[in-house]
Every structure is written in structure tokens, then in C-alpha cells.
Amino acid sequence: MSRRTAIKKVLVIGSGPIVIGQACEFDYSGTQACKALQEEGIEVVLVNSNPATIMTDPEVAERTYVEPLTVPSVRGIIARERPDAVLATVGGQTALNLAVDLDEAGVFEEFGVRMIGVNRKAVEVCEDREKFLAAVAGVGLEMPRGRFATNLDEAREIRDAIGFPLVIRPSFTLGGSGGGIAWNDEELTAIAGQGIDLSPIGQVLIEESIIGWKEYELEVMRDEADNVVIICSIENFDAMGVHTGDSITVAPAQTLTDREYQLMRDAAIRIIRAVGVETGGSNIQFAIDPESGRMLVIEMNPRVSRSSALASKATGFPIARIAAKLAIGYTLDEIPNDITRETPASFEPSLDYVVVKVPRWAFEKFPSTAPDLGTQMRSVGEAMAIGRTFPEALQKALRSLETGRFGLGGDGTQVVEPARLNERMATPNWQRLFYIKHALLAGESVERISRITRVDPWFLKQIEELVGVEGRLRAFRLDSVPEELLRRAKRFGFSDRQLAVLLDSREEDVRRRRWDIGLRPVFKRVDTCAAEFEAHTPYLYSTYEDECEAEPTDRKKVMVLGSGPNRIGQGIEFDYCCCHASFALREEGVESIMVNCNPETVSTDFDTSDRLYFEPLNLEDVLEIVHREQPDGVIVQLAVRPRSSWRCRSRRRVCRSWAPRRRVSTWPRTASDSVRCWANWGSRPRKWGTARSLEEARDIARRIGFPLLVRPSYVLGGRAMFICWDEESLSVMTRKAVEASPEHPVLLDRFLEDAFEIDVDALCDGEQVVVGAVMQHIEEAGIHSGDSACVIPPYHETVRRHEDELRRITRELALALNVRGLVNIQFAIRDDTVYVLEVNPRASRTVPFVAKATGLPLAALATRVMLGPEPRGAGRARKASGGRGVHQGARAALGAFSRRGSGVGAGDEVHRGGDGRRRRFRRGLSQGAVGGR
Secondary structure (H helix, E strand, O other), X not given: OOOOXXXXXXXXXXXXXXXXXXXXXXXXXXXHHHHHHHHOOOEEEEEOOOOOOOOOOOOOOOEEEOOOOOHHHHHHHHHHHOOOEEEOOOOHHHHHHHHHHHHHOOHHHHHOOEEEOOOHHHHHHHHOHHHHHHHHHHOOOOOOOEEEEOOHHHHHHHHHHHOOOEEEEEOOOOOOOOOEEEOOHHHHHHHHHHHHHHOOOOOEEEEEOOOOOEEEEEEEEEOOOOOEEEEEEEEEOOOOOXXXXXXXXXXXXXXXXXXXXXXXXXXXXXXXXXXXXXXXXEEEXXXXXXXXXXXXXEEEEOOOOHHHHXXXXXXXXXXXXXXXXXXXXXXXXXXXXXXXXXXXXXOOOEOOOEEEEEEEOOHHHOOOOOOEOOOXXXXXXXXXXXXXXXXXXXXXXXXXXOOOOOOOOOOOOOOOOHHHHHHHHHOOEOOHHHHHHHHHHOOOOHHHHHHHHOOOHHHHHHHXXXXXXXXXXXXXXXXXXXXXXHHHHHXXXXXXXXXXXXXXXXXXXXXXXXXXXXXXXXXXXXXXXXXXXXXXXXXEEEEOOOOOOXXXXXXXXXXXXXXXXXXXXXXXXXXXXXXXXXXXXXHOOOEXXXXXXXXXXOOOOOOOOOEEEEOOOOHHHHHHHHHHHOOOEEEOOOOOOOOOHHHHHHHHHOOEEEOOOOOEEEXXXXXXXXXXXXXXXXXXXXXXXXXXXXXXXXXXHHHHOOOEEEEOOOOOOOOOOEEEOOHHHHHHHHHHXXXXXXXXXXXXXXXXXXXXXXXXXXXXXXXXXXXXXXXXXXXXXOOOOOOOOEEEOOOOHHHHHOHHHHHHHHHHHHHHOOOOEEEEEEEEEEOOEEEXXXXXXXXXOOHHHHHHHHOOOXXXXXXXXXXXXXXXXXXXXXXXXXXXXXXXXXXXXXXXXXXXXXXXXXXXXXXXXXXXXXXXXXHXXXXXXXXXX
């Protein structure tokens, strides 16, 4: 069976702004699908409202509509473009819901458009719990007992029939939004009432609780010839009761017997056929009672999902790409595997390694929210790691999170409160893994911990082995530790930082000792077939074994350091910049090497770069890749990091690094001051200061006066940044700022009230500066730039009057700071005076927005500028309009405040100032947005 020749134009629907539960994994899936369709000569039309995505780049589709994802908007696009088909399975739940709404509104019938990949009937079966229950029961499988309720009286009737605890799930919401577990009547009323309000159809499903059961997922693909393959099995470390997006997950499943796996595999195949998914990927979730072995079906997503991204990166099998080809009529046996180039897509992947995903949360942004986990997803990102064993992959994943931890403890950082040990193990929370490890250190048995946490004993025994190695290490010092024990520790994933703490030494000394004895990692390839066939795509991970499969080339090469896990303040925008760097390097004939640990991103696609290393982004791991590859340079400017000092060390040691040489963070300085005096603060009356103690902060406050802006150094998204109005608030906020970055001083600035705030993105090659855009914030200064809406060009007369001055200052500062690449400068205007707030000699979150609004590909041009004089295409920057186009572009942020629960949160905490007026601490300074559009 070959592809349908009648399909000549396809409309691909994207996922819109990033939200918790639907992040940049759909940029990866949408981009892959568009490229796959274009390969087949199909004209691709794309609609998506998120400017920060690779998906909305003009090269990805023949025509791209950056428009709202609504029925009227998309109907207008369909009327104009007249596509033959619509592909909605690669745009998350947003795209799927929109496609159903379009079909219900008669739009597809009106214009003769068909849904491909999945039809409306299959979507309704999966989304309508009663229909899904009937489909599951029809193939002899079970689901948890439960019924739907549309009001509280019906909810109480279900309570009487089933009994507590009850799991409540609103219909048609993302990431478990509005759901929860009710243990009593009060919680039932609160959760069910909220769920009914949040559900688009005013309905919640109330089911029997299966908390504590083991949870699994299977990624399944089907073609039109009814061939079905299992791409990947995924097991949750946490038991049922924790949303899968908040759970540590492991691939392949580790604790299933072969018989259990085969039963689950057969069940998944029966379900996808019964539901009627025509082609493409689906995610099916199961629960197994660890006592009786009883298996239940939980739910099914008839589309590419968050777990599909993990499965795709874990196996090397490009799920979204294959799904797009299946949607236009190909069968699995007709599509080649891009990794092996020898096996077809019908060849089920087989793994000879272990993959661990660990979520990343942002509870520090919402201090009033309890850091507990449940059925409502709260994580804002995730990191993935690959190793030969579970302990190795787990420790690599934990240090990939960039939360200040370098593995599972033993790194000098303690989070454990011994008095609350049992409580914190019993209640799922973001630090429970560390409490489990501490309990093992304290002598608790695996059996007791398993009873408390409901974590499978197999995982706990693996951690117990890790604890045993740690205990043996503590008996030695660096100069006496046996070489074999050191080698064993590295195979268990211990980082140099952990070894330094355990051996009472320094990280640099551990690294030197390790190198002296030749203890360095090798790199293995992800090949989808457990080494049965050769992998032709260099997709690599590190481990401590003997044979290395990296095979570096002798070509000119540049390494790009990716942005790591998504977090508030560092999201998809920086992955966009890294991808464009890789594309530009390839166009210049330079081999691009990508290093990243985020499975959701386009940058970790097998075909984005010439070589991909799926590794943690820290000094130890990056130095090992540099040692193996010997690149000519490393680009670090495009992916902002919370700590950047190690970049400078790596630059001095091994290779050229295009890194920010200096980050200037200043008091509001009037533009009339000379740029030549930028570093000579003593020549001007000081309006700022740095403090390492409360007394120093008070001295600065007495000199400068209130209100004061208090902020720590080297943090992302304005974390722990506050406005203080008197000494009482100064005491509280200075302490919090010191805790956020204890190694660095706290900066105190005079805060400008009632000022306009402006962002400028520019490109500098050391001699010339091109201003990409001047963006005016809608909100006044004091709202973090990541939370404020902004427009291009400026809309207010005051800002427009100073636009030439803003451009002049940008040029002078970029040249004075010797920037080579991108620079972002934040200004404020008050009383007709221009102030410089901050200079960031790196990429900013607004770079993709500027690129889409002006047509100026800043990230790609910056990469060419870094490569040296006159690379191809650099002249385009000199001829650019500099953001003075006729179009009006607007960017708005999307927050995650509905996930906080009750209580004071971002922007809500208040304080009465010394003048008796009610004042905010202005947590609006700390970014809370997770996405934008």
C-alpha cells in the first residue's frame, strides 16, 4: 500500500501556547510531521499561535498562520487554503479538541476536508469515558469502577455506591487540571465542584481509587493494514496517585514479568483496534495491583503525547515522523527506520540500556503552594538520561535537572528533615526520592519503605546498592580509594562532585585522579535494535565501559550547549535559538554537535544536528564530550544557564568558547551618563550596591532610600527578586535572596515607580550592531519581562520619541562590552529620562518573537557572526531594517496560577509600607509564566 495520491495539501494544527501538561514536546512532534509530509511532496499549511517554536518557522511549512487556535480563525484558514486533509494528532489535546469542534461545526463537511491519523469517532471514544469503558469491556478488559457526575448530588450518589477514597477527573482538561483525590465529604465537594466548573462540558468522572498500584504506559502504532507495533514500554517509579507527568519514569519497564508484559501488549493491541484509531501513535496507560496481579486500563490518548516524546527519544524511533507518513497511507513495513537504515518501521525497538526521566518543578515560585504531588500535573519540565543500569541513569537524570544536586545525595546538599522522614516518604512530593535514600542510609528495610511509599521493591533495592557503594566510598580518602571502587562508583552514576564530597576532596582533584588512571567514559549509540544492526545516526550517551562507538570525524566542528530542562524563565525560546545555531552551522559546512538532556525538544531530534549527545549540561559531562570530539569551538550564548562560571573554566582549558564575557546588571542609570564610564562606578553618585549580609543591605538602603529592588545573582526568571518599601520587608527579602544564591552577593537597586519598560534585542559582530527590535512592555516596570505582554513597534508616544536614543545606547553598549553575537538590553523611561536596567550579552526569550515579527533570523545570524568574518548570509544582518517594519506584533504570557491551589502566590503577597499604604512585595518581578503566544 502506498500513500494516498489524492492528498496534496494538509493543514497541520499546532498546540498553541505552552501550558503545564502540554509543553514543547508538540513543537518536536509538529516539526517532525511537517518535514515528513514535505518529503512526500505534500503542500503543508500550518496554524499555531506560539512564536517561540521551530514549528512556526517559515521553512517548516509552505504557509504558516500565526493565528489563534479557534474555530472561526481556523475556518477562515481552511476557506482560504482549501486543504485536502487536516492532521491534528501532533498538536496535543488542544489540536485534537479543536479538530473535533471544527467537525461538529460542519467546517470539514463544508469544505470537503477529512481528518487523517484519527477520526472524530475514535477521539470521542477515548474522550467519552462511557464509550471508552464500553470499548474496553468489549475486548474483555477492565477499567476502574466509576460513573460520571454533572452536579454534587450525583457525586454523592457515586460516593455512596463506591466509597472513599475517590479519584475525580474533569472531562476534557489537560494534565489532570481540576482533578484530585477525595478522602472525605469536604474534599469531595471542593474537588468535584471545581472539576465541574473547569470541564468544558461540566462533567467529572468519579472512580474507585487504585492508589498504590503500579502504573505503566505503552506507546502503540497502527497502520491502515492493521499492523500494530509496540514502540516502548514505560514504567512509573511512583505508584498510582501521582500524575504520570510528575512521576519519575523508566524505559523499558523494569518490574514486569514476561508473561505480564505479553498480556499488556496484547491488551494494548486489542484496545487500539477497538477504539478505531486508523493510523499513527497512541499512548495507553495501565495499572497493575502488586498484590493480586489484576490489570486495569486507565486511559488512552489517540495522538502523539508527552510520553510519545520520551519514548521517541528513548528508543530513537521518530514516532511523530512515522505517524505523519502513516496518516497519508503508508504502512509500517514500507517506511524505513532512519536510525538503522536497514530495518523497517514495523521492526519493534529493542533497548540494551535504561532510560530515566525526572520531572522538574517550580514550587520555589509559589511558596504558599504545598509541594505535594497528586493527580493534577505540576511539573514545568523534565530531564532524561540514558545509562547501562538504572542507578547510573537515575543519577545522571538528577544532575541534569540543574537544581543544585549532582546525583542522589552524597553531594554536600541536604534536604532531609529526619523528624518528618516517614511523613515525607508516605506523601508523594518532589523530594521524596531523597527521603527514601536517607531512610536506607538510616537502616530502614526495603520492605518497610515499600509499604510506606508503594514504590516497587526492585527500584528500592537498586537504590540500596547505590547506598552501599556510597558507604564504602566514605571509608576512604581520594589518595587511598581503590581504583576498582572508583570505577564501580562511576558505573553507578556517581559524579565527580559526589565523589569529592564522599572522599573529602575537591571536584578538580577527583577529576585529575580519574584522568590520571585513565578512568573516562565511553560513548554508546542509540540504535533502536540493541546492537543487532549498525546505527547510522550518531545519537550518543556516556557510560563507563570499554568499547566506544562515538567515532568522531576530522571535520571542522562546533558544539552547541542546549538549554536543558524547561523551567519558568528558560523555556522553548532558548531551544529555538540552539536549533537555529545547528541549522546555520550545517549551512556553513561546519559539523554541529548538540548537547542536551531535554526529551521534549526539537534540539534532541536525531536529525537536528550532525551529532547528538544526550547528556547532563554540567562541567564534568561536557568536558568529557569535548575531550572525545575536540571541537573547534563551543557556543554557550544561546542557552542561558543559572550558573555560567564553569563555562569560563572550560574555555580556558580545552577550546574556544563563544560565551558571554560579562553580565552587566545595574542600577537604573540615566542615558546621559557616558558609556565610557560604565565600569567606573566611583565617578558617579552610586544608586546601587551589593550586600552579603543584612547589615550591609541596611547601610545601602539608608544611602539609597526606599523603594528598593532586591535580587540575587545568577538566578533565572527573577526568582527571589522583590521590591521592598521599608526595613521590615528588607530584612525578610534579603534573607530570601541570599538563600536563593548563597555563593554570590545580593544586588540592591533603587526601584523606578510608574515607568515604561522596554526590551531591545540586537546583534553585534564587534564592529557593527543591528537592532532587531525595540519592544515596549504593556505593563509598567516592576512586572517581570517574562510575564509582561509586549509589542513591536512601541505604541506610546513617549517611547517612540526616545527610540533613536534607545538604539544609539544599544549600539554603544554592545560595542563597549565587545559582544560577538546577541545582546538584550532592558530600559525604563520615566519623566522623559531613559534608564538602563540590565544588559544580557546572550540570547533572550524574545528572540523567536522578534524573528517571527520582523523576519530577521537573529539566532542564525548570531551563529554566523561567531564563526568569523564574512560567513555566508552575514550580509543580511547589515541590510536588515532593524525592526522598523510596518507590522504590529504582540506577545502575551500565559501563567500557571491555576495549579497553585489556594493561598498567597505570585503577585498576591502584600505588605503595609512605612507610609501606612498597602504595598506589594511585587512578586510580579519573579517570572511565573510557563509559555506565551
